[in-house]
Amino acid sequence: MRPPLKWAGGKRSLVERIVGLLPSDYAERRYHEPFFGGGAVFFHIAPVGGSINDVNPRLINFYRMVRDRPEELIEEASRYRYDDEEYYARRSRFNSPGLSDVEDAALFLYLNKTAYNGLYRVNSRGEFNVPFGRYENPKIVSKRSLMRTSELLRKVDIRCGDFTYVLDVVRRGDVCYLDPPYHPASETANFTDYSAEGFGMEDQERLRDLCVRLDEVGVVFVLSNSDTEAIRDLYSGCEGLSFHSFITRRMISSKVSSRNSGHDLLITNSV
Template structure:
């Protein structure tokens, strides 16, 4: 097999993505084909944030690597970062520099709470929002506003500072989100510079929005509100350069998963990580493209799995485990009854409420021992 240039640092996902597999990598590694070193082609039709992709590129050598996703924005990110990581970082840095940060001297002025309140109200904010957000009474608010050093304890001070910081950031975030949404139908017509700028915007919005979600409405518009991260974790220039180094020679496709039939031979390994089947009506809280991935799509994928199996392609697939909430739900057990199904525990990275983040069962299906 052809050798890839080995770089010093391991590339990591540059986005936070629903269903991201960083936490599940040990379980995936333990279930890779024993003879994966003999595979000449690796295919990942639902690449998402790329945790598995980058892990395999760092540890194995393939002559051909194909990644795909139906989401045009994620594919644009990969294509641009494949050749222009430093340019993307420069654009990203401009956005980061314009974003207000929490300063150590925010509370050095004895009148800081009063001044921040006045600034918030002058910019269209309401006193009622301060009261509701800080969970205080109206009399407490005016007491804090009238006294030196504002709230009487450190915890309440931090909560107030974080509230005002978020409100300073909100118009910047909303303006960028609106600008981003104006180009959703023009991706193919964007110039190289515009594509670079858009990828930087996508990364910035992903890192500053609520819970790091990527969600669009029926019109394809990104509609996630601003998040509460005090110190958002943005990729560094070095990290984006590592991504570019890993993506060299990788073939990047914007297409549905069925297209992967065109890329395989008898020495191929495919990892399928489709949108997970929701475990409840409320768990399917995001839409990552304008269309949904329903049970009919899951069945189509299982049919493709069988067809690829008949071609001696090595296959590994992840999905939710319906038995987690309904022990009688045999949906996947029936679909993949001819294959090995392992159940593993995984902590979900994204939840509508942090306290609901917990380890749940997921399935891993494979057609080899």
């Protein structure tokens, strides 16, 4: 299934490799994705149950509205037109208080399809500030695919918060894919602005500790990150993990200079 949103750091190009590391019966297991973003792996797998989570409340409101009130969301978003004047009016509406959950989700979808590079970026006051993007006839609402997405999302618990929640919900035999904001591979490639708070080395350490716990509980996990010395060092003391490195072209920054290729690292306890 195609993900409904574009998302920076989206894993569409790595999906096959990630799924290839999972046990062959992964489709029948409960699946958890604590750093959901655009959920490329989740939509590829279309799991039978489990949980998804992201720290971004407006992203999560979007998925909840797709799940719970898809017709209203589609009706609202279908009213929005693609042109720069309307874009800036909708963007300022999105930044104003008092929106209903449905309007918030419809604006989120509209901005995702029409903002420059499909980026989601907020300033220190939490205001969405991405400029208008130029596209050839962008499709803002795909009714059929949103209805199918709604059906799939009804199978999972949708959370909004820190990734550590997952320890409270996993059971032995579950599968978990973890895709945190990447540790910066270089000074110019430090895109971690999904939220105003960022994701630093202390968070990477908390995540490593969580992976150790998941392994103890008997959960099969795959984690992606940039292939840096710091990340390899962080996991080097953990037993029973395997490391898989791939070259990928990164398209996460609006700066042309940092759209270069880098190495992605997949770390897993699956054998």
